[in-house]
Amino acid sequence: MPRSKAYSDDLVLEKAMNVFWVHGYEATSVRLLEKEMGINQFSIYASFKNKKNLFVNALRKYREHVIINRFQPLLQEGAGLVELERFLINATVIRKSFDNKKGCLVVNTAGELGEKDPEIAREINQYYDFIRNMLLQVLKNAVAKGEILSNTDVEKQANFFLGVMQGISVAGKTMGKNQLKDFVEIALNQIK
């Protein structure tokens, strides 16, 4: 009986994610969202309830996005130190190439909204839990492969590299290319 939607929820959500990524939460108006998402306000509210809920969904979408476009090499079976090194170096390169001034949406959100909203805080935590587990597996693989010492405290190192990744997300906006390289090189050298 019903009329069918003229847009895909998933597709317009991805557009919304990009708008929030560029402008942040507060500075993104619903007017701008309807323009960039290509649907009007009624449809936004019908599909996503309200602005905050749309944002929470955009954060989830961002996790998917990063997993597919950035983390894949680290999630491959047996990925170890070589992949971690390549990933971190690549992270610094990407942040200093073309017009990539957006940084990391999750870090931006943690900075702007902090722990004020419980749903958003939950999403932030889930994002970092995922990364920590990913790093832990990579480090375990590295031990198994003999790339790092077998007595390495991999849990501790996972926390360290998570911190380094968060540092890179800030430093990507404030440091030059070479300084960023210094940061990552020392982080990697300590485990080799």
Next chain:
Amino acid sequence: MPRSKAYSDDLVLEKAMNVFWVHGYEATSVRLLEKEMGINQFSIYASFKNKKNLFVNALRKYREHVIINRFQPLLQEGAGLVELERFLINATVIRKSFDNKKGCLVVNTAGELGEKDPEIAREINQYYDFIRNMLLQVLKNAVAKGEILSNTDVEKQANFFLGVMQGISVAGKTMGKNQLKDFVEIALNQIK
């Protein structure tokens, strides 16, 4: 001839700094500012021109604040590895004590506003230049005292520890106490 102000620019600026620190830039309204600063809108605009200019001044004030309340041990003559270690450990402790959910105003600002506004970007860069130079001096002192190897690349290490500090500012909101400790311990161990 003129009537004299009933408030101190410096004192109300410090109040404004705290409001921005808690709520961020966009989420801080001028109505909230006049309430917390204890002066009305006319006086805010008379003393600080507009909201953005007030914020830029608040960022400058924040640098003063942090220098006095956090960096002093590192700025003492001859401060070296012992002071750096104490400082970083202390940074993690402070971030996990009482109700300190504010994080670092500069990191929050970098996340929320990025490089969008040139004046704000300039203030962010000056803040980190100061820290980098401070760390560089500390590391030079540490070499002179024989606390670290004399062939240490102190410039590179300064960039590393700057990145670590930025990481702590994000991790302080997202990591638990012990994870934060892991992060800092590994960062420090690599130079010992």
Next chain:
DNA sequence: GTTTAAACTAAGCGATTGCTTAGTATTCGA
């Protein structure tokens, strides 16, 4: 004590915020 320039009060400016709603269009099952 008068003059005068600035500090202050309170009201309100137009614009924009997130969100809603009344009315219309569309597509489905029957």
Next chain:
DNA sequence: TCGAATACTAAGCAATCGCTTAGTTTAAAC
């Protein structure tokens, strides 16, 4: 083909945004 349920359009809601302004108070210079 028609009824029903949902998608959509466009207008507009109250509230708040950053900021200004007209009118009043105050304190220093003479």
